[in-house]
Amino acid sequence: MSERDDLAERFEEQRGQLRALAYRMLGSPGEAEDAVQDAWLRLSRIDSQQVDNLAGWLRTVVTRICLDLLRSRRSRQEDPTEQQKLDEISATARGTQPEEEAELADSVSNALLVVLNTLNPAERIAFVLHDMFAVPFDQIAPIVERTPVTTKKLASRARQKVQGTPLVPAPALAQHRRIVSAFLSAARAGDLTGILAVLAPDVVRRADPAALSPGAAVEVRGARAVAEGTLVLARRSQLAELALVNGAVGVVVAPGGRLVLAVTFVIENNEIMEYDVIADPTRLGQLDLAVLSLDDGQ
Structure with a gap:
């Protein structure tokens, strides 16, 4: 040689x-x-x-x-x-x-x-x-x-x-993670019942126009309407990952590491009361993002 x-x-x-x-x-x-x-x-x-x-x-x-x-x-x-x-x-x-x-x-x-x-x-x-x-x-x-x-x-x-600073104690963070993870898994599977299981009856979903199909409502209220609207966006959920967004459990869609969409949640009594789909570049740039590690809140 x-x-x-x-x-x-x-x-x-x-x-x-x-x-x-x-x-x-x-x-x-x-x-x-x-x-x-x-x-x-x-x-x-x-x-x-x-x-x-x-x-x-x-x-x-x-x-x-x-x-x-x-x-x-x-x-x-x-x-x-x-x-x-x-x-x-x-x-x-x-x-x-x-x-x-x-x-x-x-x-x-x-x-x-x-x-x-x-x-x-x-x-x-x-x-x-x-x-x-x-x-x-x-x-x-x-x-x-x-x-x-x-x-x-x-x-x-x-x-x-990278690690960020959660705004809630570890037990609450772990519970919020389980709820958002269940929501995301159900969205990926197209499981309407699974989505409804983690939504409050009077849940509100808000979204930037850039995240929606033409003509879709920016704000939707009620568990059934929100769950059905979530299924419409199921394709994007395949690329979604859990993350710490502004100190709380959230979701990001960032193919190749370029952030294109984020979702923030308001969780009370183990139910999702609100979630906000953010796609506007200015709003995305204002988010405080961190990694939600496997042992966060465990």
């Missing part, structure tokens, strides 16, 4: 881990793959014999590539029209994306990607490397050009944003 073949084999052993790392930093399977490929090109141009820790070297290189991309995103002004076109292309491509890209996209919740997108580049790098890949702060610090102490603070600040 030639030296280059040996190097390529050693690189392939690291590829899966590098792609997972880059995806969490960038939120895009395609960009993650590009970052990993860029790292291979850089590796192939140096004397690999001088690299004592290949895994560590590759991780650092991929992280620096991702950091540059994240900084570039923040420094340029996105054209909404252009972004909308890109989203449409992405939505079309998702149905035919390679299996490995689909698996990568499924490895992280879209709700988490939405929250990660709210972090500044240094926070995201510090959080992903330390909290998700257990990299020590003294190894992260040179990458983000901070001291280890400051890097630890970056990760801590990011962690607080």
Whole structure:
């Protein structure tokens, strides 16, 4: 085996881990793959014999590539029209994306990607490397050009944003989670009885016009009418995930980590009294979102 073949084999052993790392930093399977490929090109141009820790070297290189991309995103002004076109292309491509890209996209919740997108580049790098890949702060610090102490603070600040702060005690949070989860499961299954089971008789559903079919009512009252209206939107519920929305259990729809819809709930006496479907970009931008972890309220 030639030296280059040996190097390529050693690189392939690291590829899966590098792609997972880059995806969490960038939120895009395609960009993650590009970052990993860029790292291979850089590796192939140096004397690999001088690299004592290949895994560590590759991780650092991929992280620096991702950091540059994240900084570039923040420094340029996105054209909404252009972004909308890109989203449409992405939505079309998702149905035919390679299996490995689909698996990568499924490895992280879209709700988490939405929250990660709210972090500044240094926070995201510090959080992903330390909290998700257990990299020590003294190894992260040179990458983000901070001291280890400051890097630890970056990760801590990011962690607080990701986890959020529930506005209700843990037992109430757990109960609200069960109710919203039952509502979402019933909506996905087209189960009218299941939806009715968690709605108050005089429940109110409000929705931004952008979330509705043409001519649909912005406000609907009464359990039967609300439940039947929920079934009309059942297709979107397939992409929905639980999240902490403004400190309470809610739902987000965020394909590829781009938030397009959120649902907030008012729950009293173990019933949904109100829910609000938010699709207006301005309102979406004002939401405080966090990840509802598996052990929240358990």
